[in-house]
Amino acid sequence: MNINFDKNTMLTKILAFSMCLIVLSSQSIYELTSWGKYLKIIMLGLSFLLGLLSIFDMKTTGKKNGMFVFLIFLIYILILYIINAYNLGQNGKSFLVAYLTLTFMYLYFCYNKLEQKDHSYLLKSLTNIIIFFASLSLIMWLMISVWGLIQPTQFIELNWGNPHYIPSYFHLYFETQNVSFGSLVFMRNTWIYPEAPIFSFVLSFALIYRSFIENQKITSKKSVILMTTIVTTGSSTGFIVLAIIVFTKISIYFKKFGRIFFLVTGISVIGILLTVIYLVVKQKFVNNQSSLNVRLEDIVIGFQSLKAHPFIGNGYGNYSVLLEKMTPERLTLNGNAGFSSGLSLIAAYGGILLLLIYLVPIIKGSIIGIKENINLLFFSLTIFFLLLTTIIQTNFIILMVLPFLLNLNEKIKKRENTL
Numbered sequence: 001m002n003i004n005f006d007k008n009t010m011l012t013k014i015l016a017f018s019m020c021l022i023v024l025s026s027q028s029i030y031e032l033t034s035w036g037k038y039l040k041i042i043m044l045g046l047s048f049l050l051g052l053l054s055i056f057d058m059k060t061t062g063k064k065n066g067m068f069v070f071l072i073f074l075i076y077i078l079i080l081y082i083i084n085a086y087n088l089g090q091n092g093k094s095f096l097v098a099y100l101t102l103t104f105m106y107l108y109f110c111y112n113k114l115e116q117k118d119h120s121y122l123l124k125s126l127t128n129i130i131i132f133f134a135s136l137s138l139i140m141w142l143m144i145s146v147w148g149l150i151q152p153t154q155f156i157e158l159n160w161g162n163p164h165y166i167p168s169y170f171h172l173y174f175e176t177q178n179v180s181f182g183s184l185v186f187m188r189n190t191w192i193y194p195e196a197p198i199f200s201f202v203l204s205f206a207l208i209y210r211s212f213i214e215n216q217k218i219t220s221k222k223s224v225i226l227m228t229t230i231v232t233t234g235s236s237t238g239f240i241v242l243a244i245i246v247f248t249k250i251s252i253y254f255k256k257f258g259r260i261f262f263l264v265t266g267i268s269v270i271g272i273l274l275t276v277i278y279l280v281v282k283q284k285f286v287n288n289q290s291s292l293n294v295r296l297e298d299i300v301i302g303f304q305s306l307k308a309h310p311f312i313g314n315g316y317g318n319y320s321v322l323l324e325k326m327t328p329e330r331l332t333l334n335g336n337a338g339f340s341s342g343l344s345l346i347a348a349y350g351g352i353l354l355l356l357i358y359l360v361p362i363i364k365g366s367i368i369g370i371k372e373n374i375n376l377l378f379f380s381l382t383i384f385f386l387l388l389t390t391i392i393q394t395n396f397i398i399l400m401v402l403p404f405l406l407n408l409n410e411k412i413k414k415r416e417n418t419l
Helices: 002-023 036-055 066-088 091-111 121-146 196-213 221-233 236-257 259-287 289-305 342-371 374-389 396-406
Strands: 154-158 164-169 178-181 184-187
Touching: 002 036, 002 121, 002 396, 036 091, 066 091, 066 342, 091 396, 121 184, 121 196, 121 221, 121 396, 196 221, 196 236, 196 374, 196 396, 221 236, 236 374, 289 342, 342 374, 342 396, 374 396
Parallel strands: none
Antiparallel strands: 154 164, 178 184
């Protein structure tokens, strides 16, 4: 019996490691190539195998309702697919891959023995891999984009927004965007992603997982690597996440020194947080006014589109309903007709029914956070913020975080906050 458990655990760890590497390819430049469809199928296959292996741990975990919830979840996804079938077209496969992956990952987080501790084995492994690649991207960013020590090995066409060519460095690093702060202009560290907000999201996930789930110090070496890399992306969303993390960690830490001290410190930190957010938004408005306006407009457009069909939405992949509400300037040849809010896009596409897949786990995580562990509340709310401000609704990381939040229970214990 012990031998079977060891074999099962070892196979699970191998599959989990493989999944972590595939997860990082989500929304990457690699996924935009002809290999993209294979990466998604591999991800679906890995999630299915992990879910299947986890069933063998069902008896030992003592959870009786997990399989019932899984079946309800599966039926719910298939019903949504049928509702949207008339409009899915080529998006049908992407829809099934994304949400079936999420469903199988629920099975994994529910039953797998590796996930019955006060942290997630899979998400911890993913976080450590992200830290490794963040370090690598920092080195390459310095050598290539700052010091110019390495020349491009080739130029490739990037089909993101308006198709254009970008420099590639051994297919391990790509230069896709630059950003200006006042008179300073520098190349953003986007690593293998088509734009900085996506890489910033990946890094932000790793940082908030370390800070709020593992309760690690923000002054630790790994956290400093993540924070430094977020700064090199030049992403305003990343800067705001950094401010949120510093604010929450400091506030919770000083609470133990007394109510008055906590209030004074809290007010001071809130002031600093608001100042940072104000300066970031102001700089974004000055240097890239259209980008900020587009993000705010997208949030409004998506939820306005929900009014036409509140429960079932306007059809998954029905982008025309969003284009109709965009300002004319965005629809010109060099305009920005892309969308920037994942949660708003889900609201427009699938209505309340699809939106519930995202909101229920976040609400559950927030409620448990309020009752048991305040760090979990901040983790859930930061995930919500990232979903609202970044187009990551089907990113594989999100498809792992949601079932993780759904399976939270007594394993999340109260722990003393650290700086």
